[in-house]
Amino acid sequence: MGSTGMNETPGITDQLTWIAVDWGSSNLRAWGLDQHDQVIAQASSDKGMLTLKADEYEAELERLVGDWLPTAGPIDVMVCGMAGARQGWLEAAYLPIPTRLDQLSQGAVTPTLTGDQLRVYLLPGLSQTRSAATHFDVMRGEETQLAGLVADTPDFTGLTCLPGTHAKWATLEAGAVSGFSTYLTGELYQLLANQSVLRHSIGSDELQDHACREAFVSAVSEIYTAPETFSSRLFGLRAQDLLDGRLPAGDTRGAVLAARLSGLAIGLELAGACRECPTDKPIMLIGNQALSQRYALALNAIGYQTQHVDGDSAVLAGLCLAHRALKA
């Protein structure tokens, strides 16, 4: 159980105006903000939704931010992510798309607390049913990152991608989500690399040298062009390891095959996500730097330009927007 923070900094309790929290499946991060939405304190823990019962959230939050709190209260806490799931603290029902991203706080729910120092708002996720699109989909947490885009550009229009275990692609029109798709890319990669027959061939995946980047990019292009070959190219990786005399030896061999597997998985995602999109507008990547760079490499290879917004900055900006809307 980790806890990091700046709890010792003097003056926090004097300046603290509200608290922003991104409470995911496997961890939570909290920011203390002043009246200008400037971060004056930070803390995090590994008590994500998967490890907490509904009646344990309040105590965990107080443990984490208790030192920040002034004696006069209560302090608003704006929470996004899995804490608002049905199996979380209290369900904040999905808002159906299309939904304006500056209106998320309209779907917030407030759990009943035992103490009186905090007033908690759990933001909702977004849902898409077959009446709105070709397939069912849900997001919870990512909508707040998307709201971060809208905080700067209220009428943002464009295609956005949030890489990850369950990568999300969302189309924004004038500040509203009009459609989205989730791709199991990260989870698919992990299962195949660690638990399938391919585990005998896959090494560590860093894209560190030229051979790896080349294997990655050519796999992306291959599957982007012919997504129907995905399943056979997976086994082909194993066969290549057995047969291909031109593969390098040692650790580089596993790294090249890992890069190829990553390229196959991301190529399949791109085939689904952006095949029919115009190439004249950049795709907005929201996420951590390493993964966003990998996606930029893949997207550039198939003719798309990208822009990058840091995922942590985006979620904090989205929580600020939601808090301002609540107070307006």
Place this chain on the structure above:
Amino acid sequence: MGSTGMNETPGITDQLTWIAVDWGSSNLRAWGLDQHDQVIAQASSDKGMLTLKADEYEAELERLVGDWLPTAGPIDVMVCGMAGARQGWLEAAYLPIPTRLDQLSQGAVTPTLTGDQLRVYLLPGLSQTRSAATHFDVMRGEETQLAGLVADTPDFTGLTCLPGTHAKWATLEAGAVSGFSTYLTGELYQLLANQSVLRHSIGSDELQDHACREAFVSAVSEIYTAPETFSSRLFGLRAQDLLDGRLPAGDTRGAVLAARLSGLAIGLELAGACRECPTDKPIMLIGNQALSQRYALALNAIGYQTQHVDGDSAVLAGLCLAHRALKA
């Protein structure tokens, strides 16, 4: 460690002419044959390649068929499958395609034995390199099932499918394999159903009622038409479970979603395997009845006719063909 057989039947040792063995990763099956290639004894065990060291194969074989053997020897044992892999008993190097299926015994290797009652031949698998096709691929064991087709029809020409954990599709031209592809379909299904986020939604997959068959067939058609949507439709299954009010309740719910997942995985395989094939000739399915019926349902849905050959009969017929070729 299981062993079944008819070892007590009198007269086996008098009639036994040779022994056929299908020695796979997780089990082996042995048949005792008379001079007319009629089965007069059968035995099996769970001592597959994955559980044996190279110097343990001979003892396991003797344990299984020792009672069948006449005092005068030695008796030929024709073995196909993973016993001939590099990590098996002794490597029988892959034969590169194109290879005539009645010539497999030309690549057989004979391990040195400690006893003198047996003479073992390990049949080779087939390999495909980039000089012969668009991708690397290997098979070991399935080539002998394909040889079973050729035993009846020496110049067999057509498209064949061997469903399974690693489904194989092979194009045969005048009794030779001219190209093949392996699809990770069965393994992909198992990983997704049991170890991904989808495990919360997936029930038992039996295709027993109309709703399941309908979900299966429509998923096949959906991915066959648009394979690029595969990864997003996977997550869509989870979202459908959360959002779709029309899904049945109880066990049927999980069964319908399992059928849909199976349809997505098989649909992706069919998109790769038979999109550009003529529909005027049936596809030959070689395998067990339940899986072959599932594939027939999928193939019929996208306009293909099928024929079915039992997988056990095929491998035995292939081993007989290889033994006859050896003795010719």
